[in-house]
Amino acid sequence: MASRRQALLLSSSNCHGYNLLEFAKAEISSFLQRNNVKDLIFIPYAQNDFDGYTTKIKNVIDQWGFTVTGLHTYPKPETAISESKAIFIGGGNTFLLLKRLYKNNLVQLMKSKIDDGSLIYIGSSAGTNVATKSIHTTNDMPIIYPPSFEAIGIVPFNINPHYIDKVENEEHKGETRDQRIAEYLEMQHAAPVLGLKEGAILHVDGSKLILKGVNGAVLFSRSQKKSEYNVGADLSFLLNEI
Amino acid sequence: MASRRQALLLSSSNCHGYNLLEFAKAEISSFLQRNNVKDLIFIPYAQNDFDGYTTKIKNVIDQWGFTVTGLHTYPKPETAISESKAIFIGGGNTFLLLKRLYKNNLVQLMKSKIDDGSLIYIGSSAGTNVATKSIHTTNDMPIIYPPSFEAIGIVPFNINPHYIDKVENEEHKGETRDQRIAEYLEMQHAAPVLGLKEGAILHVDGSKLILKGVNGAVLFSRSQKKSEYNVGADLSFLLNEI
Ligand SMILES: [Ca+2]
Ligand SMILES: [Ca+2]
Incomplete structure (x- = not known):
């Protein structure tokens, strides 16, 4: 059966020129x-707080007219997610x-519920990374060892959030974002x-993927050079190609 | 018995204004x-090539008058390391x-040989990260899942190579290097x-740690704000404090 997945994957909650989440309000x-x-x-x-x-x-x-509750306020996270219709x-x-998602047995549970359409997903930044196939292309430091880099897998590819193609500083010899992503693409499993x-x-809407928001995206793959996509672009092909 | 460790841990092989490794030649x-x-x-x-x-x-x-051989040209990496006196x-x-170090059973072997003084170590960038307690503060993307983040442990603390305190771009909301390191320091195991x-x-010279090269370092710890150290600084206290 085709997946009934419904998700909004934000690059970040903050966007220059907007208050927190304002760019994504509509x-x-x-x-x-x-x-x-x-x-x-x-x-x-x-985060820890x-x-x-x-x-x-x-x-x-x-x-905006909704009611947000923290998962940590429920006695059993697994039960709370089982009974909920939407998470952020x-x-x-x-x-x-x-x-923490693995520790609380939430990864597979979320995946099943999202696939059968009984749970809808909003993620931002790290919350977008864990929605994808794996966390191989996070920008974060590996501050704690998770049991796997495989993640919820709402989509079968990777996302790099906060994507930027500028170099940090011309005199600095550290890798650029594009070089870091290129290192990943050299892997057989990429x-x-x-x-x-x-x-x-x-x-993400079932078998459709559309780019929304106020800024575009760049696609990297093993076979092709990077390509730019603007807001409104249909990226549904990414759900089939792999 | 006190460790007889001998190591040179370079932030990187490239440094602005110098040819490859030239700044570290002496x-x-x-x-x-x-x-x-x-x-x-x-x-x-x-790397892959x-x-x-x-x-x-x-x-x-x-x-410079030495003879470099690639570990990959030896039939058995373990045997080659067992018989060698110096690695880079x-x-x-x-x-x-x-x-790859774990896959070839080299992590514990290197640690023992370095501790007993029969192997000396030079590392640069990623090669410096794996020389420390763990790779929790690498800048690299997690492109492949290692069996642990614990590393060779020549020193009992972490290093962030290519350290820079500039922000990428004032309009970009991604984390700065200092924020990434602060996230690590929130962990109990940091x-x-x-x-x-x-x-x-x-x-690294037994129980002595001296900062050398052409640029300094910055120390972050759970209890203190960051402190700057110049070339020549004695950091030996980092070997005892932990
Ligand atoms: Ca982050
Ligand atoms: Ca690197």
């Missing part, structure tokens, strides 16, 4: 409304986030990498 | 001469490098992090 609101969702569970695992982080997100999204996983550190610029949103 | 040459070493095994595991990478390094270091591990991708600026060399 997309998130209509995504939740279309799916008849009023209540959203926020998963603050990518669960209460503070949840409050920051709640203060924004509740004003925020950014922070991808390794820490994935470690999937294509979609670099989401800040402000970009990938809308 | 240190590497005298390090090898003091230890009566003429032959050096180069370990190109952090073993021959090309080894040739690049050999072309530089052989001119070059940069590339830290995850790929550590994965060790201090020495950020080696490009051109910096950490000289």
Whole structure:
């Protein structure tokens, strides 16, 4: 059966020139409304201050007419996710986030529920990394060892959030973002990498993938040079090619 | 028994204003001469073109009066390391490098030989990351899953190579290097992090640690704000504190 997945994958929650999540307000609101969702569970695992982080997100999204609750306030995370219709996983550190998702037995549970259409997903930054095939192309430092780099796998490719093609400093010899991604693409197991610029949103709707938000994306693959995509681009081919 | 470790840990092989490894020529040459070493095994595991990478390094270091051979040209890496007196591990991708070191059973072997003084170590960039306690503070993307983030452990703390405190771009909301290191320091298992600026060399000599090269370092720890150290600084306290 075809996947009934529904997701909004944000490059980040912050975008230059906007308040927190403001650039994504229309997309998130209509995504939740279309799916008849009023209540959203926020998963603050990518950071350590669960209460503070949840409050920051709640203060924004509740004003849009929804009700945000932190997953950490439920006695059993597994049960809470089983019974919820929508989740938002925020950014922070991808390794820490994935470690905690595995520890709480949420990775496979989320994948099944998303595939059968009973759970819709919003992710930002690290929350977008863990939505993809694997976390191989996170920008974060590996501050804790997760049981695997494989992730929820809503889409069968990788995403690099906060994508930027500038070099840090012309006199600095550290690798650029493109060089880091090229290192990944040399691996036999490498999937294509979609670099989401800040402000970009990938809308996953069953077998359709559309680029939304206020900024575009860049696609890297083993066989081709990088290609640029603007807001509105149809990237559905990425769901079939692999 | 006190460790008889001898190592030169370079932030990188390239430094602005110098040809490859040129900034480290005097240190590497005298390090090898003091230890009566003429032959050096180069370990190109952090990159994929073993021959090309080894040739690049050999072309530089052989001119200084030593003989470089690639580890990949030996039939058994374990035997080659067992019988060698000096190794140089070059940069590339830290995850790929550590994965290959574990696969070839070299991590524990190197540690024992370095501790008993029968092997001296030169590392650069990724080769410096794997020399420390763990690879938690590499800048590289996690392109392949290693069996552990724990590494050779010549020193009981972490290093961040290519350390730079500039932000990538003022309009970009991605994390700065200092923020990434701060995320690590929030972990219970975090060790201090020495950020080696490009051109910096950490000289490990038994119970002594001296900063050498042409650029300094920055120390981050859980209890203190960051502190700057110039070339010549004695960092031996980092071997005791932990
Ligand atoms: Ca992050
Ligand atoms: Ca590298």
